[in-house]
Structures are given as C-alpha cells and as structure tokens.
Amino acid sequence: xxxxxxxFKERPFKLVPNPAYVYLSRVHEEALAHLNYAVNYGDGxxxxxxxxxxxxxxxxRMFLESxxxxxxxxxxxxxxxxxxxxxxxxxxxxYIPTDTNGVDSVKTLIDNFNTFLLKKKAQGRRVILLVDxxxxxxxDVLEQLRLLSNLETNSSKLLQIILVGQPELSxxxxxxxxxxxxxxxxxxxxxxxxxxxxxxEYIRHRLYIAATRPGVSFTMAACRSIFRYxxxxxxxxxxxxxxxxxxxxxxxxxxxxxxxAKLAIKEVGGGPNRQWLPPKWRMAVFxxxxxxxxxxxxLFAAHILSRRRANSVEPVSHxxxxxxxxxxxxxxxxxxxxxxxxxxxxxxGIREPLDALPPSVTNAQPDSALSAGPIVVDLxxxxxxMQDPFRSRSRALLAAIKAWDAPTPRIPFSKDVRDNEIFFRxxxxxxxxxxxxxxxxxxxxxxxxxxxILEFKLSDTGDSRFLAVVGLVDGKVHLSDNETIFSVAPxxxxxxxxxxxxxxxxxxxxxxxxxxxxxxxxxxxxLKMHLKTIGFPISEMTAAYDITTRSAVETIQARHGLNPDxxxxxxxxxxxxxxxxxxxxxxxxxxxxx
Numbered sequence: 401x402x403x404x405x406x407x408f409k410e411r412p413f414k415l416v417p418n419p420a421y422v423y424l425s426r427v428h429e430e431a432l433a434h435l436n437y438a439v440n441y442g443d444g445x446x447x448x449x450x451x452x453x454x455x456x457x458x459x460x461r462m463f464l465e466s467x468x469x470x471x472x473x474x475x476x477x478x479x480x481x482x483x484x485x486x487x488x489x490x491x492x493x494x495y496i497p498t499d500t501n502g503v504d505s506v507k508t509l510i511d512n513f514n515t516f517l518l519k520k521k522a523q524g525r526r527v528i529l530l531v532d533x534x535x536x537x538x539x540d541v542l543e544q545l546r547l548l549s550n551l552e553t554n555s556s557k558l559l560q561i562i563l564v565g566q567p568e569l570s571x572x573x574x575x576x577x578x579x580x581x582x583x584x585x586x587x588x589x590x591x592x593x594x595x596x597x598x599x600x601e602y603i604r605h606r607l608y609i610a611a612t613r614p615g616v617s618f619t620m621a622a623c624r625s626i627f628r629y630x631x632x633x634x635x636x637x638x639x640x641x642x643x644x645x646x647x648x649x650x651x652x653x654x655x656x657x658x659x660x661a662k663l664a665i666k667e668v669g670g671g672p673n674r675q676w677l678p679p680k681w682r683m684a685v686f687x688x689x690x691x692x693x694x695x696x697x698x699l700f701a702a703h704i705l706s707r708r709r710a711n712s713v714e715p716v717s718h719x720x721x722x723x724x725x726x727x728x729x730x731x732x733x734x735x736x737x738x739x740x741x742x743x744x745x746x747x748x749g750i751r752e753p754l755d756a757l758p759p760s761v762t763n764a765q766p767d768s769a770l771s772a773g774p775i776v777v778d779l780x781x782x783x784x785x786m787q788d789p790f791r792s793r794s795r796a797l798l799a800a801i802k803a804w805d806a807p808t809p810r811i812p813f814s815k816d817v818r819d820n821e822i823f824f825r826x827x828x829x830x831x832x833x834x835x836x837x838x839x840x841x842x843x844x845x846x847x848x849x850x851x852x853i854l855e856f857k858l859s860d861t862g863d864s865r866f867l868a869v870v871g872l873v874d875g876k877v878h879l880s881d882n883e884t885i886f887s888v889a890p891x892x893x894x895x896x897x898x899x900x901x902x903x904x905x906x907x908x909x910x911x912x913x914x915x916x917x918x919x920x921x922x923x924x925x926x927l928k929m930h931l932k933t934i935g936f937p938i939s940e941m942t943a944a945y946d947i948t949t950r951s952a953v954e955t956i957q958a959r960h961g962l963n964p965d966x967x968x969x970x971x972x973x974x975x976x977x978x979x980x981x982x983x984x985x986x987x988x989x990x991x992x993x994x
Contacts, residue, residue, distance in 0.1 A: 853867070
C-alpha cells in the first residue's frame with residue numbers, strides 16, 4: 401500500500417548500495433573519474449577514504465559495474481583477516497586452486513597468485529583487487545599487500561590495488577611503519593558529504609528513479625531541515641527521508657513539508673550530525689572558535705583600557721585637539737619613495753605579507769614583469785625561496801584563475817584547509833571553475849591543454865610548493881606565481897615536480913554527472929547538440945545515448961589520447977570543450993601551434 405500510494409516501484413531510500421540509485425555529486429564524480437583513470441593508466445595503489453555513510457561502498461559497486469569484460473576483479477569486503485587468510489581469500493575470489501597437499505603457506509599462495517597474474521597479462525587482461533573497509537586491516541596485512549604490488553614485469557604492474565575505507569585508513573598509512581606503502585599510493589580521493597544544494601538534488605534524484613508517476617515531493621524547507629540534521633551524509637539522508645515518507649503516508653499526504661521532516665528527525669532521535677568532519681578539521685574549527693573567543697576578549701580588554709585612559713585625561717578648553725591617528729595618504733608625488741614589492745603584494749583574505757620573490761625579480765614591478773614576457777629562472781632556486789606552502793598555494797590558484805580571466809575570489813582561512821585538493825576545488829568554484837586532480841607527466845597536461853597548478857616537493861622537508869602552468873610555447877613551460885611568469889625547460893621539472901597537478905576547467909554547458917551513467921536526459925540532449933555544433937553527424941535529437949553519439953565521443957577521446965570508452969566524465973568534458981573554438985578557453989598551446 402505504501403508503494404501504491406506514492407507510485408513507487410520500490411522504496412527510494414533503502415539502505416542498500418544500489419548503483420541504480422547512485423547520485424554522483426561533484427566529489428563522487430571526480431572520485432569515479434580518478435578510479436577509471438587509475439585503472440586505465442595502470443597505477444599500482446589507489447586509496448579512497450570518506451566518513452561513515454558518505455557513499456564509498458555504493459561508489460565501489462558502480463565502479464565495478466562499469467568495468468569491461470577484460471578485467472578480473474576480486475572484491476574483499478571483510479578485511480579482518482591475517483596475512484595468510486587474506487591471501488587465501490584473494491585466491492578464492494580469483495578461483496585460484498590452493499595447495500593440493502592441504503597445507504597452505506604464504507609462499508605457495510603467492511606463487512600461485514603470481515602464476516595467475518602472468519597468465520592474465522599474457523591474455524591482455526587487467527587484474528584488480530578492491531578492499532573495502534580497509535581501515536580494519538592490520539599493519540602486517542597492509543605490508544603483505546605492498547609486497548603483492550611488487551608482482552610486476554619490466555614495463556607494467558600485474559596487479560592494481562584499491563583500498564577503500566574510513567579516515568582512519570589515512571591515519572594508518574601515515575605511520576612510519578607503512579611509509580613504503582604510502583609512497584606506492586599514486587592517487588588518493590577523500591569523499592566529503594553533500595552540500596545543501598546537492599542534498600536537495602540527491603532527494604529528487606532518488607524519488608525520480610523510484611517513481612512510476614509524478615506527485616510526491618519534498619519542500620525546500622524540508623530539504624534544508626534534513627540537511628541540517630544529516631550534515632549531508634547520504635546514509636542519514638536516507639534514514640530521515642524514509643521515515644518522513646512513512647509519516648506522510650500515515651497522514652495521507654504526497655508533499656513532505658518541513659513539519660513532517662522535523663517529526664521524522666524527532667522520531668529518529670539525536671541532534672544535528674557533525675561527526676562527518678575529519679578529526680583534523682574538527683580541531684581546526686575548534687581552534688578557530690577558541691581563537692575568536694580570545695580575540696574578542698583581547699579587544700574588549702583593550703577597549704576598556706582605552707576608555708579608562710581617556711577618562712583619566714582632564715579636558716583642556718580653548719586648545720586644538722590633534723588627531724594622532726595616521727592620516728589617509730593622498731596621491732603620491734613622483735619623487736615620493738615607493739613601497740617595496742613585498743610590501744605591495746597581498747592576497748584577499750590573507751593578512752600576512754606574501755613570500756619574497758626570487759632575487760632575480762624582487763625589484764621588478766608586477767605589471768612590468770608580466771608585460772615584459774616570461775623570465776628565465778633556475779626553477780630549483782625559485783622554489784627554494786618560496787617559504788610558505790599555503791601562500792604559494794593561494795598565489796598559484798589565483799594565477800590559474802587569472803589565466804581564465806575569471807572573477808578573483810576571496811581566499812579566507814587558507815591555512816585551516818589542510819587538504820590541497822579540497823582547498824582548490826572549493827575556492828575555484830567561487831570563480832565558476834572546476835578542479836580536477838590528475839597525476840602523470842607533462843604529456844597529460846599537454847593533452848588537457850588548460851591552466852593547471854603543479855605541486856612541487858622540497859627534497860629536504862617533503863613540504864609542498866605550488867606554481868601555475870599558464871603556457872606551453874616554443875618548447876618552454878611558462879609558470880606563474882600570480883605576479884611573475886617564469887620560463888623553464890620541461891627537463892627542469894624532473895626531480896622537482898611530483899607529477900600531481902590540479903587542472904582548472906569550466907563546465908560551460910553544465911554537463912552533469914557521468915554521461916550516460918548518471919546524467920538526466922536533457923544533459924544527453926545537450927551533449928548531442930554540442931557534438932553537432934562541432935561537426936559530428938548527429939541526426940536524432942533525442943535524449944537517447946545512441947551508437948552515433950557514443951561513436952562521436954569515442955572519436956574525440958581517441959583524438960586526445962584518452963581511453964575511448966564512450967563515458968563522458970571530467971577528462972572527456974574538458975577535451976569536448978577544447979574542440980569548440982567558439983568558447984573562450986585559455987589553452988596552454990595556442991591553436992596555431994597545436
């Protein structure tokens with residue numbers, strides 16, 4: 401009766417990881433794109449983390465369903481095993497026979513597994529091991545997985561390992577004992593909860609998938625209440641929405657109001673969820689709050705003290721009272737001393753002075769430095785003079801945004817957001833830009849052909865520094881710190897750049913989700929219109945992702961060196977937009993020299 405009343409084919413908010421109901425937020429979409437990228441390019445280790453209920457398992461199921469029939473996959477979802485038990489479980493998943501004598505040893509299991517991997521390699525097949533709930537793995541088992549990743553040929557890895565777990569997994573990987581494993585991880589993604597707008601879209605999406613007819617809806621006020629309670633965690637959203645639908649059914653209503661949502665929250669019990677914040681972020685928030693309390697107290701004390709001093713001075717009549725505050729400067733004369741460059745360089749929202757520029761350019765004015773063209777520098781020396789990773793991060797982001805000629809955002813609390821990817825993604829969105837983290841060589845940057853932020857590692861401390869690549873011209877790489885453009889040879893990046901880059905791109909036509917897996921029909925139709933505009937023979941303008949459309953997408957993917965799988969994720973969206981010369985895109989390689 402419940403399903404018949406609402407017109408559902410099944411309950412839309414069941415707590416099962418059903419890929420048919422998956423809603424890909426921007427973070428989940430990027431994580432899925434990273435997984436596909438890692439698989440296609442043969443990266444050895446991948447780590448996906450996220451708080452409880454943020455959709456890790458659902459994302460894994462969707463990823464597994466997207467793999468082709470040339471992939472062998474083992475899915476371990478109960479990792480509370482010792483090293484020997486884990487090896488047996490892996491061999492069982494791949495149907496590898498165990499020791500015929502009935503006595504299994506680590507060596508025998510590894511030898512059998514290695515034989516299996518070599519056989520699959522000869523057949524042109526990929527082998528993937530996905531371990532869910534990996535935060536429950538012991539250090540000994542993780543070390544065994546690292547040893548398994550050593551199974552390789554001279555040219556490629558035989559096994560790709562994906563670890564999926566809660567934030568405790570990241571803490572475990574940071575321990576000194578597992579530093580070798582940490583170095584093997586080529587790609588990391590952290591799933592964060594949905595924001596308020598995404599929460600509304602998530603609810604509508606699941607209702608749309610389950611409904612056989614329109615009618616049931618959640619009001620915006622109800623969605624806001626659900627978001628405040630859940631903190632954007634999908635599992636908690638499901639629990640509240642399922643209870644709200646049950647209450648609405650008992651009341652005979654198809655419209656879930658704010659009052660119904662609040663009643664559902666009350667029945668479930670508990671206050672707003674805040675545990676989704678990672679521990680480091682919770683400490684940061686706590687520090688900000690405490691810092692604010694201390695600041696208010698200091699200002700209040702200073703105010704009281706100044707009033708007491710003012711009251712202690714006897715008023716003097718018939719005398720001119722002089723204002724001792726610094727006057728507002730008027731227009732400076734031509735002979736007036738000019739402030740130094742380090743005094744003039746500031747970023748919105750950052751109160752501290754910025755790093756001094758390298759000695760070769762400290763006397764240059766910003767405008768003249770940019771107009772005079774790139775300055776040839778010693779890259780290693782330039783990076784060594786950048787003393788603060790957070791300032792270099794902010795300056796590199798602003799340089800990439802400037803290349804797009806996009807609105808300059810404020811960058812508050814840049815030191816409090818420790819995760820570089822989250823910082824770039826959140827801040828770039830204020831300029832209507834998206835951020836995609838990639839790992840590879842300079843060839844990958846050439847393929848995407850867009851401004852990107854390169855991450856450099858200092859050899860002595862391991863800290864990060866950042867510069868934006870804003871041009872690839874005349875065999876040189878043009879890098880910017882938002883004040884000066886440096887020209888370096890591509891070979892100078894070796895040993896300094898760790899291969900991690902954050903590409904800034906613009907989703908001009910709002911292609912949502914991964915087409916056609918999680919995109920609505922109008923997005924597929926918009927894609928067809930775009931393909932026809934750039935010259936592909938698309939005849940049927942419908943919402944169906946037909947063979948002609950897929951073929952056009954695969955052609956573009958192959959043309960730009962991407963895996964021609966017909967799936968339109970962030971990488972494919974970037975090259976699709978690059979194909980359209982009518983769009984104002986700051987290409988690193990000008991069209992005339994491509």
